[in-house]
Amino acid sequence: MDQWYQVELLVFSRPAGAGAEHWDAMPELAYPARSRFLIYPGEQPTPTSTTSIPDRNVAAAEPTVQAPQLPTAFATLAPGQRQLSGSAAAMQRSGRYRILFHEAWIQPMTDKGQTLPIILDRSGDGGQWPALQGSIKLYLSRYFYLDTNLWLNTGGEYLQGDWRMPAPPLAPASRPQEVTAYSSLNRSSTALPAAEPAGELATAGSTPASTETATLGPQYPFRHAVLLNTTRRMRSGELVYIDHPLLGVLIRITPLQTEEG
Numbered sequence: 557m558d559q560w561y562q563v564e565l566l567v568f569s570r571p572a573g574a575g576a577e578h579w580d581a582m583p584e585l586a587y588p589a590r591s592r593f594l595i596y597p598g599e600q601p602t603p604t605s606t607t608s609i610p611d612r613n614v615a616a617a618e619p620t621v622q623a624p625q626l627p628t629a630f631a632t633l634a635p636g637q638r639q640l641s642g643s644a645a646a647m648q649r650s651g652r653y654r655i656l657f658h659e660a661w662i663q664p665m666t667d668k669g670q671t672l673p674i675i676l677d678r679s680g681d682g683g684q685w686p687a688l689q690g691s692i693k694l695y696l697s698r699y700f701y702l703d704t705n706l707w708l709n710t711g712g713e714y715l716q717g718d719w720r721m722p723a724p725p726l727a728p729a730s731r732p733q734e735v736t737a738y739s740s741l742n743r744s745s746t747a748l749p750a751a752e753p754a755g756e757l758a759t760a761g762s763t764p765a766s767t768e769t770a771t772l773g774p775q776y777p778f779r780h781a782v783l784l785n786t787t788r789r790m791r792s793g794e795l796v797y798i799d800h801p802l803l804g805v806l807i808r809i810t811p812l813q814t815e816e817g
Contacts, residue, residue, distance in 0.1 A: 560626060562662055563662075564639055564640055564659070564807065565657065566657070568644075569688075585707050585781060587705075591672055626662075630674070638659075640658070656708075657676050666696065668697060668701070673692065673703075673705070675691045675728065676692065678730055680727035684777065685724075687709050693705075701789055702798075704786050704788075704805060706785075708782050709780075711779055720779040720780065723776035784800050790807070
């Protein structure tokens with residue numbers, strides 16, 4: 557049976573770092589062709605199941621042995637089960653950081669080829685562009701690896717003149733059957749949205765091109781996006797920090813303790 561792990565991910569922005577670098581004017585922003593979402597409480601999570609393992613040395617009429625009951629994979633945990641809440645609160649109090657995403661969940665770890673990226677925003681479900689968009693990919697290959705494909709939408713204060721980049725893509729829909737076409741969405745184009753976490757488990761297809769999104773959906777309320785595209789190797793139990801002038805990532809992966817050890 558695969559080893560299961562608890563993952564905790566904290567993504568934050570540092571507004572004061574916007575002018576520290578010269579950013580790529582036209583970053584390549586895209587969602588993966590196949591992906592999944594986290595499952596949030598109350599959003600019809602997949603029921604946890606157990607497997608009966610018969611003992612071959614005992615007659616069929618004998619009671620079977622129940623496998624250990626595991627939690628729902630990729631279902632977010634209650635805030636009280638997060639280990640980085642103190643760090644997040646201290647960052648908020650400092651006034652120098654903005655928490656964009658903070659969740660913990662349980663998942664098995666597989667190799668890179670079997671792993672689906674996890675999308676962190678729900679912009680494809682009929683909402684506005686959030687400040688944070690993109691996906692991460694966690695996989696096991698002797699060490700744990702984290703691939704980030706995240707971008708921060710900004711007001712472009714560091715840009716000269718009135719230039720603005722084309723709108724980035726919206727995320728695939730987490731519930732395709734419940735989302736109407738972009739042309740029929742009633743979405744405001746003026747309010748700057750707050751960052752939202754991702755939704756329930758889903759396999760997503762390709763995302764509409766940015767030009768189509770700009771035509772059919774709401775107007776992009778930002779001017780620019782800064783991409784954080786990197787790979788980081790990590791060990792079990794290690795708190796890893798990915799530094800960036802505008803975005804920061806804290807992540808920890810710890811083995812899930814079962815009754816059998």
